[in-house]
Amino acid sequence: MGCSKWRAAFNFGHLKVQSKLSVFFTMIILFTYLFYCLNGYCDSLPRPVYDQQSNSQTRLTSSDGIAPSPRRLGAHDAHDANMSIANSFGSKKFPQAIIIGVKKGGTRALLEFLRIHPDVRAVGSEPHFFDRFYDKGLEWYRNLMPRTLEGQITMEKTPSYFITKEAPRRVFSMSRHTKLIVVVRDPVTRAVSDYTQTLSKSPGLPSFQSLAFRNTTTGLIDTSWSAVRIGIYAKHLENWLRFFPLSRLLFISGERLVMDPAGEMGRVQDFLGLKRVVTDKHFYFNQTKGFPCLKKPEGSSRPRCLGKSKGRPHPQIPSEVLLRLRDFYRPFNLKLYQMTGHNFGWD
Numbered sequence: 001m002g003c004s005k006w007r008a009a010f011n012f013g014h015l016k017v018q019s020k021l022s023v024f025f026t027m028i029i030l031f032t033y034l035f036y037c038l039n040g041y042c043d044s045l046p047r048p049v050y051d052q053q054s055n056s057q058t059r060l061t062s063s064d065g066i067a068p069s070p071r072r073l074g075a076h077d078a079h080d081a082n083m084s085i086a087n088s089f090g091s092k093k094f095p096q097a098i099i100i101g102v103k104k105g106g107t108r109a110l111l112e113f114l115r116i117h118p119d120v121r122a123v124g125s126e127p128h129f130f131d132r133f134y135d136k137g138l139e140w141y142r143n144l145m146p147r148t149l150e151g152q153i154t155m156e157k158t159p160s161y162f163i164t165k166e167a168p169r170r171v172f173s174m175s176r177h178t179k180l181i182v183v184v185r186d187p188v189t190r191a192v193s194d195y196t197q198t199l200s201k202s203p204g205l206p207s208f209q210s211l212a213f214r215n216t217t218t219g220l221i222d223t224s225w226s227a228v229r230i231g232i233y234a235k236h237l238e239n240w241l242r243f244f245p246l247s248r249l250l251f252i253s254g255e256r257l258v259m260d261p262a263g264e265m266g267r268v269q270d271f272l273g274l275k276r277v278v279t280d281k282h283f284y285f286n287q288t289k290g291f292p293c294l295k296k297p298e299g300s301s302r303p304r305c306l307g308k309s310k311g312r313p314h315p316q317i318p319s320e321v322l323l324r325l326r327d328f329y330r331p332f333n334l335k336l337y338q339m340t341g342h343n344f345g346w347d
């Protein structure tokens with residue numbers, strides 16, 4: 001009985017076979033569309049550019065800093081689904097600006113602060129293309145980049161580029177117009193910070209002083225220890241200046257980035273030709289962490305500080321060791337001040 005009703009409803013006998021077929025296919029398309037909509041896939045329809053831009057600001061990354069991981073977001077998951085929309089628009093470009101150093105200078109803080117700017121899109125993790133993965137080729141590198149819309153800047157940060165001999169030539173051959181940002185920090189504190197990081201991974205590490213000195217009695221510094229070598233900024237900078245004019249480089253003070261993040265961010269935005277969108281309104285000083293944190297980091301509406309590995313306590317190093325290291329760095333620091341025309345006030 002039921003079957004005959006259906007038969008009657010779908011009785012297209014008066015139509016030609018061709019018309020029957022076209023009605024049949026139309027219904028299949030309609031049902032498929034309905035099925036997809038019920039499952040939430042209709043969201044992938046094109047959206048106005050304004051939406052794409054606002055979504056692009058909430059992109060997630062795998063950074064070790066303040067960007068939340070997709071799983072941690074929970075209630076925001078529905079919102080995340082829209083992010084793939086933003087990602088399917090725009091195009092992947094080579095970075096126009098790179099934070100090339102220095103390790104432990106405050107490079108993560110700088111990148112996370114920049115990422116709240118709507119015209120900046122950056123890779124969350126460190127690509128290490130110009131030092132470790134250069135043989136993978138430029139297309140591999142470009143594919144790592146987020147999609148950008150007209151007027152947006154693509155960025156990445158890999159602090160080891162600054163000390164990599166081949167990096168300046170390689171970056172130059174990608175584009176001579178690449179803007180380079182270097183976050184420098186007192187080389188003595190930087191060395192201790194570097195040591196603290198290694199110590200956290202290998203608790204049995206020898207003492208700082210036994211690694212820093214080639215000979216403890218003469219006080220000869222071991223420049224082959226990377227924690228020391230990285231801090232000879234003037235030497236590394238010479239390599240970059242063989243390929244790039246000084247005007248293509250911006251030096252950010254790691255100390256000022258902590259004391260006055262908005263001030264340093266103003267300089268970065270000017271250098272990148274961006275509107276000064278990131279201002280003091282975006283920061284608050286977190287007393288517990290002892291560092292500035294973001295009121296509203298990218299991809300989150302809640303205030304967030306950088307992760308535990310950023311801004312951690314340093315082990316106590318004997319003051320005579322630090323003084324000896326300070327003496328060692330002084331001439332190189334002065335050279336850096338001279339080369340950059342900027343006194344970082346470490347001496």
Ligand SMILES: Nc1ncnc2c1ncn2[C@@H]1O[C@H](COP(=O)(O)OS(=O)(=O)O)[C@@H](OP(=O)(O)O)[C@H]1O
Pocket residue numbers: 102103104105106107108109159192193194196254257258291292293305306309310311312313
């Ligand atoms: N806002 C804020 N919050 C937390 N930490 C901050 C911030 N600004 C700068 N810093 C300093 O950044 C240091 C880590 O530097 P990097 O991010 O360049 O390290 S890394 O090379 O990527 O491992 C880290 O070094 P440590 O203090 O030794 O942990 C911090 O001093």
